[in-house]
Amino acid sequence: MFSIYILTYNEELDIAACIESAQLSDDIIVVDSCSTDRTTEIASRYPVRVVRHPFETHGKQRTWMLRSIQAKHEWVYILEADERMTPELFQECLEATNSDRNIGYYAAERVMFMNRWIRRSTQYPRYQLRLFRKDRVWFDDYGHTEREVCDGPTGFLKETYPHYTCSKGLSRWIEKHNRYSSDEAAETLHQLREGSVNWKHLFWGSSEVERRRALKDLSLRLPLRPLVRFLYMYFILGGILDGKAGFAWCTLQAFYEYLILLKVDELKQQSPPPSPVQLSVESRPENA
Incomplete structure (x- = not known):
């Protein structure tokens, strides 16, 4: 099994569906950057842990999350609120955590826009590090986002995750x-x-x-x-x-x-x- 971190900031429109997709895991942790909407209120209705931490940068927020919040399992998956876990991806992640070959795995996103998968112009497959051993990865800042630093070899998952990039309008x-x-x-x-x-x-x-x-x-x-x-x-x-x-x-x-x-x-x-x-x-x- 692996734990799932969900990163949020003002995600009241997406957080419920995101948590429900992640409930295949027995350890879900919502890491909220002090939202001003109903994100944490909605998340608290589910059997998850909710932790609030002021946002500095994307890299620092992720590294703080990994170092400061105790997870139930050695392996963790990072899920953002406008993304979803699928049963097929979850099963492949379970199989990957049983192998000692790699310390982390990249997964490709399926960008969902205007109610369809934008496969071609999104340069599919675009990979993000999502599944990894908690003690072997940290993050640095890069532009508006972050870049991972991995202490060991990494691999690639075959299954993809849907990313509803324009779900809020x-x-x-x-x-x-x-x-x-x-x-x-x-x-x-x-x-x-x-x-x-x-x-x-x-x-x-x-x-x-x-x-x-x-x-x-x-x-x-x-x-x-x-x-x-x-x-x-x-x-x-x-x-x-x-x-x-x-x-x-x-x-x-x-x-x-x-x-x-x-x-x-x-x-x-x-x-x-x-x-x-x-x-x-x-x-x-x-x-x-």
């Missing part, structure tokens, strides 16, 4: 990504000044995760990036085959990239430019 998506773009802009500016493209990982990376990270570092340096992203997602990846929802998704992603570029230009005019960590502290968490 389009206006909430825009509000959330406006906030995210500030963190992304700070990280982008830092990467442009201090980082570089890992060409070895880009072409010969040992995993999909390594190749995708190198591709992102390259994309930061492309001219007309928002337009390039739209054309790449819509025509090369096949977003055009995802119908109306695919067109809307690709347009929103291009808009997000343009917003980041505008904020990068804004940061360049500031002296000194704020660090990614400073902007992350100012932001409130919202699960994408």
Whole structure:
């Protein structure tokens, strides 16, 4: 068996369905970043533990959670409120925890948008570290999100998890990504000044995760990036085959990239430019 952590902040619309999908586990822990809505009230109706902790950054919140909240089991799974556990994924996770081959496993998301799976333009499969041994993983900050640090080998699960990225409505998506773009802009500016493209990982990376990270570092340096992203997602990846929802998704992603570029230009005019960590502290968490 494995424990399940659920990260929340103002998730009253999603938390019930998320907990109900996770009840295959006998140990569910809701880690709330001091929500101002009814998230914790709703969560408390279920046989789960609810722990509140002020949000600093995504990486720090996850690391604090792993180090400070005792879980019943050695293996844990991180679930965000707009994601769901499925019986098939749960069973595969159980089988993975019985093996000593890896200390963690990546799972691919199925982005659900406008009532359909956006498979092509979301670069499926996009992997996130979800299942791992609690004592062998911690998290650092990266842009508006986080990156895992693993003390040991990792593998990949075959089953996927649904991610209802726009379950709160389009206006909430825009509000959330406006906030995210500030963190992304700070990280982008830092990467442009201090980082570089890992060409070895880009072409010969040992995993999909390594190749995708190198591709992102390259994309930061492309001219007309928002337009390039739209054309790449819509025509090369096949977003055009995802119908109306695919067109809307690709347009929103291009808009997000343009917003980041505008904020990068804004940061360049500031002296000194704020660090990614400073902007992350100012932001409130919202699960994408």
